[in-house]
């Protein structure tokens with residue numbers, strides 16, 4: 001529908017009647033609160049192959065009639081027909097053109113370490129962070145995260161340091177309620193983007209649960225051992241449940257062919273996901289690279305991998321930091337130091353500028369005297 005057309009409008013009701021007059025066809029509304037505008041979409045479900053589009057195009061309030069292929073019905077772009085509207089949450093706009101850095105601790109351990117981290121973010125002008133509270137660990141004997149008991153101080157400190165959005169993984173649907181309750185109890189000083197970790201990428205019940213709530217946006221991490229198509233279908237569970245505020249995160253694939261990196265870096269899929277879906281794309285260099293190894297040129301592999309994602313048009317970077325990585329209870333070896341944050345920001349700025357300059361060149365007509373070297 002055109003911008004600001006309500007599903008209750010009389011003309012929209014006539015469209016629904018027309019659609020449902022075709023045998024076996026039912027309709028469903030989806031509201032998308034985009035970062036630049038809100039969209040109302042009316043879905044025709046059933047065998048719609050023989051239904052002509054022209055009678056629908058004649059309605060004044062209809063912006064576009066799109067024939068949807070079966071694949072990725074809710075998150076897909078379906079050729080060039082659908083725009084990627086993104087979303088706005090707690091004052092942060094996230095879409096396929098925006099860029100945000102989400103540095104933070106892999107796992108919250110102490111109040112002191114978290115405060116040092118949030119303070120460093122704030123002094124670098126950042127309002128987006130990561131903080132793991134529920135940790136899915138390979139061994140049951142490893143630190144499992146501090147869970148709900150630390151949420152009050154996590155939210156309090158976020159509010160104190162102006163953090164507007166924290167990416168936070170959940171491993172069970174009951175964590176959704178724990179987070180919502182703690183946010184309300186602390187006076188909503190910040191916002192949470194629910195992270196679905198790679199190990200839960202095909203936990204369909206969890207995906208349905210986060211999709212059925214529309215309060216909190218979702219950061220979906222690609223499954224580490226499944227195809228991209230399977231991950232996109234999994235993500236479709238979230239969107240088809242009703243929650244369209246999704247960021248798709250690449251975090252490397254599990255294979256020994258990626259050695260010596262922890263996972264095989266898959267950031268060349270940034271433009272692929274942007275082409276196939278309407279979702280903003282995040283990269284996680286920390287869980288891809290998995291260590292602080294340094295290239296002979298002096299840059300850490302982590303910086304190189306980040307740059308590879310950003311030059312490809314990533315919309316967000318999720319990256320592990322810790323004030324004292326030696327003492328971190330989870331993923332210390334891959335954590336960057338707080339004093340490295342300004343350098344990472346500067347490095348990303350340089351690469352993002354280069355990405356924008358590349359875009360300006362494809363948008364502009366080619367210059368006659370252009371050399372290819």
Ligand code: PEP
Nearest residue numbers: 132197198199221251287
């Ligand atoms: C994480 O971001 O803390 C994490 C566990 O990531 P992944 O699910 O990608 O392994």
Ligand code: MN
Nearest residue numbers: 106287330331
């Ligand atoms: Mn981790």
